[in-house]
Amino acid sequence: xxxxxxxxxxxxxxxxxxxxxxxxxxxxxxxxxxxxxxxxxxxxxxxxxxxxxxxxxxxxxxxxxxxxxxxxxxxxxxxxxxxxxxxxxxxxxxxxxxxxxxxxxxxxxxxxxxxxxxxxxxxxxxxxxxxxxxxxxxxxxxxxxxxxxxxxxxxxxxxxxxxxxxxxxxxxxxxxxxxxxxxxxxxxxxxxxxxxxxxxxxxxxxxxxxxxxxxxxxxxxxxxxxxxxxxxxxxxxxxxxxxxxxxxxxxxxxxxxxxxxxxxxxxxxxxxxxxxxxxxxxxxxxxxxxxxxxxxxxxxxxxxxx
Amino acid sequence: xxxxxxxxxxxxxxxxxxxxxxxxxxxxxxxxxxxxxxxxxxxxxxxxxxxxxxxxxxxxxxxxxxxxxxxxxxxxxxxxxxxxxxxxxxxxxxxxxxxxxxxxxxxxxxxxxxxxxxxxxxxxxxxxxxxxxxxxxxxxxxxxxxxxxxxxxxxxxxxxxxxxxxxxxxxxxxxxxxxxxxxxxxxxxxxxxxxxxxxxxxxxxxxxxxxxxxxxxxxxxxxxxxxxxxxxxxxxxxxxxxxxxxxxxxxxxxxxxxxxxxxxxxxxxxxxxxxxxxxxxxxxxxxxxxxxxxxxxxxxxxxxxxxxxxxxxxxxxxxxxxxxxxxxxxxxxxxxxxxxxxxxxxxxxxxxxxxxxxxxxxxxxxxxxxxxxxxxxxxxxxxxxxxxxxxxxxxxxxxxxxxxxxxxxxxxxxxxxxxxxxxxxxxxxxxxxxxxxxxxxxxxxxxxxxxxxxxxxxxxxxxxxxxxxxxxxxxxxxxxxxxxxxxxxxxxxxxxx
Numbered sequence: 001x002x003x004x005x006x007x008x009x010x011x012x013x014x015x016x017x018x019x020x021x022x023x024x025x026x027x028x029x030x031x032x033x034x035x036x037x038x039x040x041x042x043x044x045x046x047x048x049x050x051x052x053x054x055x056x057x058x059x060x061x062x063x064x065x066x067x068x069x070x071x072x073x074x075x076x077x078x079x080x081x082x083x084x085x086x087x088x089x090x091x092x093x094x095x096x097x098x099x100x101x102x103x104x105x106x107x108x109x110x111x112x113x114x115x116x117x118x119x120x121x122x123x124x125x126x127x128x129x130x131x132x133x134x135x136x137x138x139x140x141x142x143x144x145x146x147x148x149x150x151x152x153x154x155x156x157x158x159x160x161x162x163x164x165x166x167x168x169x170x171x172x173x174x175x176x177x178x179x180x181x182x183x184x185x186x187x188x189x190x191x192x193x194x195x196x197x198x199x200x201x202x203x204x205x206x207x208x209x210x211x212x213x214x215x216x217x218x219x220x221x222x223x224x225x226x227x228x229x230x231x232x233x234x235x236x237x238x239x240x241x242x243x244x245x246x247x248x249x250x251x252x253x254x255x256x257x258x259x260x261x262x263x264x265x266x267x268x269x270x271x272x273x274x275x276x277x278x279x280x281x282x283x284x285x286x287x288x289x290x291x292x293x294x295x296x297x298x299x300x301x302x303x304x305x306x
Numbered sequence: 307x308x309x310x311x312x313x314x315x316x317x318x319x320x321x322x323x324x325x326x327x328x329x330x331x332x333x334x335x336x337x338x339x340x341x342x343x344x345x346x347x348x349x350x351x352x353x354x355x356x357x358x359x360x361x362x363x364x365x366x367x368x369x370x371x372x373x374x375x376x377x378x379x380x381x382x383x384x385x386x387x388x389x390x391x392x393x394x395x396x397x398x399x400x401x402x403x404x405x406x407x408x409x410x411x412x413x414x415x416x417x418x419x420x421x422x423x424x425x426x427x428x429x430x431x432x433x434x435x436x437x438x439x440x441x442x443x444x445x446x447x448x449x450x451x452x453x454x455x456x457x458x459x460x461x462x463x464x465x466x467x468x469x470x471x472x473x474x475x476x477x478x479x480x481x482x483x484x485x486x487x488x489x490x491x492x493x494x495x496x497x498x499x500x501x502x503x504x505x506x507x508x509x510x511x512x513x514x515x516x517x518x519x520x521x522x523x524x525x526x527x528x529x530x531x532x533x534x535x536x537x538x539x540x541x542x543x544x545x546x547x548x549x550x551x552x553x554x555x556x557x558x559x560x561x562x563x564x565x566x567x568x569x570x571x572x573x574x575x576x577x578x579x580x581x582x583x584x585x586x587x588x589x590x591x592x593x594x595x596x597x598x599x600x601x602x603x604x605x606x607x608x609x610x611x612x613x614x615x616x617x618x619x620x621x622x623x624x625x626x627x628x629x630x631x632x633x634x635x636x637x638x639x640x641x642x643x644x645x646x647x648x649x650x651x652x653x654x655x656x657x658x659x660x661x662x663x664x665x666x667x668x669x670x671x672x673x674x675x676x677x678x679x680x681x682x683x684x685x686x687x688x689x690x691x692x693x694x695x696x697x698x699x700x701x702x703x704x705x706x707x708x709x710x711x712x713x714x715x716x717x718x719x720x721x722x723x724x725x726x727x728x729x730x731x732x733x734x735x736x737x738x739x740x741x742x743x744x745x746x747x748x749x750x751x752x753x754x755x756x757x758x759x760x761x762x763x764x765x766x767x768x769x770x771x772x773x774x775x776x777x778x779x780x781x782x783x784x785x786x787x788x789x790x791x792x793x794x795x796x797x798x799x800x801x802x803x
Contacts, residue, residue: 031686035693039352041709041720042431044727053426081344081351082498083482092498151533163533164338164525166500253525255499262526263341268686 008292012285019281020071023274024064032056033080033268054080067274076278077271081264086275090257094279096166097256100249101241103176105234108183113230115184116191120199121218131188139185143244147178147251164253175252179244183237190233194226201225228295235291239284335517335797338531338540342499342524347482348466349420349427352710358544358795359502359522364466364487365400367413368459372790372799374619374712376459380408380467380488389454389747390437396445399511402469403492410441415470417449425478432461432711454745456752460621460711463792490515490798499524504797516801535560535780543780544795548606551778561781565789566610568619569708569775570717573667577731577768578696581651581676586644588767591702592630593637594674595667597772604662609773614760615707615718617774619791622714622743622756627764629771637674647675654681654700656688663772664704678702693727706775712792714756715744722768731768 034051042050051057055066070077076086115135119128154174155163162171198204199222207217246258253259257276264272343356348364351357369379381394400408417439420427435455442448451458467488473481485493490512491504502522506515523540525531532550534540536557543550551562573595575588582588597611613629616622641647651671655664661682668678681700683691691698709716719740724732736759743755763769777793787800 030684031690033686035689036686037428039429039431039709040707040728041711041716043434043725046431046434047727049423050426050428050430053423083345083347083350084479089498096499148527148529151530156533156536159537163537163539164527164530165523165539250526251530253523253527253530255497255524259499259524259526266685267344 004296005293008289012289015285016278016281020274020278021064023277024067024270025060027268027270027273028060028063031268033270036268037080071278076275079264079269079272081267081269082272086271089260089272090275090279093255093257093260096254097242097245097249097258099172100175100179100245100254100256101238103172104180104183104241105238107176107180108187108237109234111180112184112187113191116188117195117218117223117226119188119192120195123196135185135188138181138188141181143178143181143247144251146181147174147248150174150178151251166254171252171254175248175254178251179241179248182244183241186233186237187230190230191226194229195222198222198225231294232291235287235294238287239280242280242283332541332802333517334519334521335542335800336521336523336540337542337544337795338523338525338534340526340528340531340545343496343502343522345482346485346493346496346502347468347478348485348487349416349425349429349468350482352429352464354793355544359504360466360485360487361489361794362491362504362520362797363403363485363489363493364468365408365489367394367462367465367467370463370712370790370792370794372788374791376463380413384459386747387448389745390451392449392451392458393442394447394449395443396447397511398445400488401509401511402472402488403486403507404469404472406469406471408467408469408488410443410445410447412467412470413447414439414441415473416465416467419468419473420465429464432464454747456744456747457711457713457715460713460716464710491520494519512798515798517797520797532780535782538782541782541785546778546780548604548608548778551608551780552606554780559783561783561785563779563781563785563787563789564608564776565791566617566619566774567708567777567791567793568617568710568712569706569777569793570612570615570617570771571609571663571773571775572615572705572707572721572769572771574692574700574703574705574721574730574769575767576696576699576701577766579699579730580697580701581646581649582701584644584646585766586640587646587649587676589630590637590640590644590646590674591671591676592767592770593633593640594670594676595770595772596632596670597629598632600663600666601773604660604666605773605776608776608778610776612771612774615721615763615769615771616714616760617771617791619774620712620714620717621749622718622753624753624757624760627757627760630764630767634670634674641675648677650677650679651701652681653678654683654688654691654703656683656685658685658688659704659706667702667704696730699730705769708793710792714759715740718756718759718763719744722763729768731766733762733766736762736766 034047034056038047038050079086079089082089115131119131122128151163154161161174165171204217207221245256246261249256249258250262261276339355341355343359344353345351345356346360348360365380367381368376371377380396380400382397384392384394386392396410402408419425420429421433421436435451435453436449437452438450440448469486472486490507490510492507494505495503504520506518525534528547528550531543535543554560554562575591576582601609601611614627653664653668664680668680671678692703707717720726720728722729722731723740724737739755739759743752746752777789779789784803785800786803
């Protein structure tokens with residue numbers, strides 16, 4: 001088990017380094033932010049002066065090694081635009097994204113799992129015919145559009161929920177629903193497949209033959225076994241939710257790292273973008289790692305094949 | 307179901323009719339900005355959102371009144387000793403929000419701070435002509451320039467005065483997060499990405515601030531800002547699109563506040579590369595574009611056509627240099643004369659520019675026989691290509707230019723002087739005129755020079771002015787405020803009706 005953990009952590013570190021390297025070169029090769037920072041009437045000399053002061057006139061490899069060196073000392077640097085330590089900027093935004101991701105997971109789980117289970121249990125019946133379009137809508141509506149529709153209906157027309165911002169529980173509801181919709185659909189589909197798979201197993205027939213009621217079989221056995229693939233999906237979805245939060249946070253003016261990433265990319269605030277990518281990569285890799293380990297704990301067969 | 311439908315309609319409609327009475331009696335003004343302020347240290351950033359907030363916390367050396375005239379603020383008066391020496395006499399009654407007096411030492415510190423290259427202020431270029439600054443009396447500061455520079459005062463409008471002792475005590479990072487100025491509002495709370503709360507400075511020398519508190523919220527989405535305005539969550543939408551402005555025209559609780567600004571929408575035409583190197587092709591392009599159609603159909607009328615590449619809000623504007631008229635037949639004839647019918651042009655653009663306008667111009671040029679390919683890149687790449695070699699700058703590019711100085715020097719010098727990074731055009735006669743206008747302190751002579759310079763631009767067409775852009779704000783009906791062409795957002799000039 002320890003060997004498996006060490007191997008997975010090593011793979012995770014290589015993945016994060018790879019992502020950071022790609023992001024560093026993509027950002028730097030597509031132009032530095034000096035021209036965005038200076039007034040339009042700045043002269044060539046003045047632009048060169050600021051570029052020199054910001055260090056962008058150094059060879060790219062030198063900049064890259066300096067960045068890695070700082071990162072190894074756990075120094076994320078200072079924002080070019082906000083002129084504040086990047087660690088402080090990131091720390092102020094992470095709680096909002098965690099809150100939103102959690103809200104979306106709650107929405108996805110609370111709606112997705114029962115929906116998936118219902119679709120499996122009443123397969124081919126009217127229940128499934130009603131639920132399938134809902135799941136499809138959750139899967140196919142782009143969040144920038146569904147978010148605006150939610151704002152229009154519940155914020156403007158009905159006046160039940162705040163149209164933007166991050167103050168209070170009520171402000172969390174719409175962004176969580178918008179963000180959680182896709183994951184809800186994924187959970188529902190996975191749950192349906194897992195349930196159908198389990199329901200066709202021999203142990204279900206055997207349990208029924210022993211006189212257990214169908215409800216008892218589903219609650220005690222089928223749901224438990226169907227949960228195994230859902231755990232893996234849930235862990236992977238955390239990373240997806242954070243990536244999806246970029247759009248939702250912009251639409252709902254939610255001050256998380258997604259909104260920070262959008263603004264920082266537009267400003268070419270390199271160090272902030274790199275820090276956001278680092279954070280999301282770490283979360284993605286860690287959640288995958290946790291899923292692997294949880295899987296190994298649940299299913300002993302995994303431990304034997306690292 | 308049929309019986310339930312009216313009930314459903316009623317349920318959906320009632321909240322619209324019963325929304326709380328907005329604005330009346332409100333003590334807080336809430337403004338939705340498209341972005342959070344990048345910094346609140348006024349010498350670090352000058353992007354619109356940061357400037358909108360911190361300009362209410364700080365006073366500047368000089369300012370502009372509603373007519374655009376440069377008037378005193380921290381400086382009570384000024385006079386030129388010679389073309390490179392200017393003396394400012396300062397007010398004595400200004401105090402910073404921590405109670406200390408604003409003195410000549412603070413003014414000198416502010417100027418030396420922003421002109422120090424190691425401070426890395428993006429604004430350095432605006433004050434780069436200042437050679438030195440000294441205290442020359444108890445309330446007197448003298449500026450020495452490297453060369454005579456006519457737009458100096460227009461640039462000093464953007465110089466905020468910061469408290470020397472406080473900045474030196476707390477350092478630049480702390481000052482950025484907890485700034486102290488001498489303006490009508492002081493920073494109460496800054497929650498990054500959420501909101502900035504300002505509280506009235508009761509001891510402000512310029513009078514009582516109109517609202518006890520002002521909140522600037524960070525709301526990036528146009529649609530969400532509009533929803534905030536409609537639900538009363540915000541009192542002002544700071545950056546409204548022409549389409550949204552049209553949409554709120556029917557709402558009795560809201561109004562659109564708009565004004566023509568110094569910002570000019572223009573079309574860059576590369577005079578140094580490809581088919582557009584030929585002046586006949588450039589003239590044909592100028593005659594193929596229907597400015598009025600663009601303004602009415604795509605900007606919903608929130609713009610005015612311009613005859614030159616400058617707006618009437620800037621010094622140096624001349625009304626009697628004509629624009630090339632919209633005449634597709636004449637344009638086609640010019641292209642035939644230049645053997646350029648069917649010529650392929652590249653239209654460089656980025657998401658920062660109105661895509662519909664780009665496509666409309668593409669279609670208009672196609673109508674007269676030019677084949678235009680749109681090359682859209684991100685903004686930093688766009689800027690890098692525009693400033694680079696002529697061969698990579700595209701034959702055409704849309705632009706929206708503002709020097710925030712309301713002076714022709716800040717527009718046509720950087721766009722067309724052969725020494726500028728943006729210029730893809732060279733004409734020694736033009737260079738001589740704009741150089742002379744930059745260093746002359748005689749307004750009449752400057753105006754004559756600019757008149758001649760615009761006549762050259764009219765003949766050579768290295769770019770054309772398309773429209774004078776409007777600033778568009780959505781607001782509660784009860785708000786009294788007259789926006790100004792320099793897009794300044796002074797809360798002191800606002801009131802509830």
